[in-house]
Amino acid sequence: MVKNPILLIFDIDGTLADSGGVTRIALERAAMELYGVERTTKGIAAWGQTDLNIFQLMVANNNLPIEDLQQEFDRFSKLYVTHLEEILFQSDRPRLHNGVRALIERLITEPDICIALGTGNIELTARMKLRRHNFDHHFPVGGFGSDSSDRATLLKMGLEKARRHYDQPFPVGSYWVIGDTPNDITSGKRIAAETVAVCTGTYKRVDLIPHRPTAILTDLTDSDYFLALVRRQVEPSDGQAMLFVEASGEESDPL
Numbered sequence: 001m002v003k004n005p006i007l008l009i010f011d012i013d014g015t016l017a018d019s020g021g022v023t024r025i026a027l028e029r030a031a032m033e034l035y036g037v038e039r040t041t042k043g044i045a046a047w048g049q050t051d052l053n054i055f056q057l058m059v060a061n062n063n064l065p066i067e068d069l070q071q072e073f074d075r076f077s078k079l080y081v082t083h084l085e086e087i088l089f090q091s092d093r094p095r096l097h098n099g100v101r102a103l104i105e106r107l108i109t110e111p112d113i114c115i116a117l118g119t120g121n122i123e124l125t126a127r128m129k130l131r132r133h134n135f136d137h138h139f140p141v142g143g144f145g146s147d148s149s150d151r152a153t154l155l156k157m158g159l160e161k162a163r164r165h166y167d168q169p170f171p172v173g174s175y176w177v178i179g180d181t182p183n184d185i186t187s188g189k190r191i192a193a194e195t196v197a198v199c200t201g202t203y204k205r206v207d208l209i210p211h212r213p214t215a216i217l218t219d220l221t222d223s224d225y226f227l228a229l230v231r232r233q234v235e236p237s238d239g240q241a242m243l244f245v246e247a248s249g250e251e252s253d254p255l
């Protein structure tokens with residue numbers, strides 16, 4: 001048994017991968033099919049949100065005639081999953097972020113590192129987005145948008161599932177949430193996680209600093225540094241001073 005194992009809980013969109021806009025297309029196709037309304041995600045900033053929250057906004061913004069939101073979401077998400085699968089695997093736009101494959105493939109060989117997912121995607125689409133890159137088998141467990149519409153709650157559920165799966169207590173200080181949005185940071189803090197913010201989503205370093213993650217990384221390309229960080233072999237001096245190179249500033253849509 002390894003002493004003091006570390007749990008790393010990764011967000012997907014904007015952190016590990018970028019779906020290149022196909023998520024939005026799938027959501028809109030499902031809504032068009034069910035309600036006959038076009039461009040239902042217009043104006044919705046999906047970053048850091050759970051799938052149910054995004055659906056709730058689609059309903060509200062387009063005055064969709066819904067009585068029971070959860071029940072309707074279940075009906076909607078079946079269609080959404082079907083469309084997403086079709087587009088995701090046809091399109092060449094979805095991609096993993098730079099360094100992600102090498103980092104994860106290294107992490108799984110480190111005996112003191114355990115990995116999990118913490119994402120607002122429902123589990124089906126989360127796994128699909130990683131399977132698109134032949135990547136989902138690295139993540140045996142996670143918290144998903146299908147566990148809760150509240151990000152902190154789904155992270156907590158992911159943490160609990162990881163504790164059971166890896167049969168480790170993962171005390172406070174040993175688990176980290178890695179994400180690209182203020183909501184990853186604030187929700188991570190709500191479960192007392194250490195947090196790493198990455199600048200590969202839509203938020204720039206300057207947007208993430210006020211939320212005071214444990215550290216901010218431009219991206220996940222430096223696996224030596226990343227490992228030293230989560231093993232506490234380097235010290236983030238005041239929460240964000242470690243870093244670093246300014247993000248490229250290129251904006252992307254995580255959907």
Ligand SMILES: [Mg+2]
Nearest residue numbers: 011013014180
């Ligand atoms: Mg994200």
